[in-house]
Amino acid sequence: MFTRRVSSLATRHTTSRCLSTAAPTGTQKPFVKIVDVSPRDGLQNEKTPVPTTVKLQLIERLTAANVPAIETTAFVSPKWVPQMADAKLVLPAILQHYSTNGKHYPVLVPNVKGLERALAASPQYPVKEIAIFGAASEGFSQKNTNTSVEEGLKAFEDVITLAQKHDVKVRGYLSTVIACPYDGPTDPKRVAELAQRYIDIGCYELSLGDTIGVGTPATIERMLTEVLKKVPAEKLAIHAHDTYGQGVSNVLKAVEMGIRVVDSSVGGLGGCPYAKGASGNVSTEDVVYALHGLGYETGINLEELAKIGDWITKEINRPNGSKAGSAIFAKL
Incomplete structure (x- = not known):
């Protein structure tokens, strides 16, 4: 199943790479870069394992919606963050198929050991x-x-x-x-x-x-x-x-x-395990909707983003934390 998912990523690469992520210049609208952290920060605290294929599809869909930066995974101890235990599978699959599309796919590392693991995971397509x-x-x-x-x-x-x-x-x-x-x-x-x-x-x-x-x-x-x-x-x-x-x-x-760079998470996924009562990240859909309404450009397809938020929250059985995303999806 994982192999089929990687194959799908490869076939869709040509579609996503034609989308521009360059910041507007001249008379164009001011640009705000969105960093969607849902594949890492949004999923890392889920108790039920999220399949690698779902994580890859999430990154694929965000890429196709023209999100310019997507935090893909974390090279942390599987003992403490078991949800990120498949980092060595996620990273090379993404870098292999999206290494030349101009977007950013950072990974979280806590220390030198984490960076060494990230470097070893994808030697052909380096992080x-x-x-x-x-x-x-x-x-x-x-x-x-x-x-x-x-x-x-x-x-x-x-x-x-x-x-x-x-x-x-x-x-x-x-x-x-x-x-x-x-x-x-x-x-x-x-x-x-x-x-x-x-x-x-x-x-x-x-x-x-x-x-x-x-x-x-x-x-x-x-x-x-x-x-x-x-x-x-x-x-x-x-x-x-x-x-x-x-x-x-x-x-x-x-x-x-x-400030012209904003971190957010599709569907408002995420939270902090060390902060009691802290709910999820601000949702990417809500941020993009507000920014577009104020005349800023993000380069992101908001309707596709709403579809992603609806899909991923259903996949992991979580309520959709995005009000804008839910409203937009209801009209599609």
Whole structure:
């Protein structure tokens, strides 16, 4: 079955690669790049195993809908994240068939061992981009990775050194930028200091995560005001969760302040296992609908995105967390 799925990916490659992902220029609408994290962040906490074929089909469908960046999987310990145990199958299948289409397919790695596994998984079609993840709060860092914030940064330096030797780009995640479930509110100046350090050690881009979804446009503005003093907007992304229904509003505030990369998850899939009550990521459909309504361009086919959200949530027996996606799909 897996072989047939890979064959399907190959035959559809010619369709997806003709879709442009270039940012608009001149008189065109301002462009916002969407990074859909559903294959990794959206599925990693599912208790029932999601078949590899379903993961591949999800990535395939997102590619065909012209999503410019899709986080495909994670090379983490299967003991702690069993849902990502098939990373060594997912990555080479995707890179083999989509390595020249101009889109981004990053994978998450926690440490040097994770990067080594990613490199070994697809030697013929090498991984081009990885993501590393840390926290702005000590409590979350200890709970999530069993290290201090400072220890985590030092470990990332080794990951980045190895990545650079293999011409692999490194994207960073900085979580709990608004608040931590253990330490409470996060000081925006602390977030700014850490953001600068992630860029200084070699991350080409840093995604700022409201991990427990308690942010509001006001707290997002306060945080970004400090971060933008140290890191330019073109090196930043926003990663919002929708726990209190503020996800889209928080994304739009970040875009208003100059951020042009947004992480989201089709169907609003995902959540944080270390943050009680934190619901899923802000949905890609809701973000794209709002951005298009404000005159921004994403290059994404919103109707196809709505179909994907309906399909994947049914596949894994989850409610569709996207209001825009559900409404659009109902009209199709």
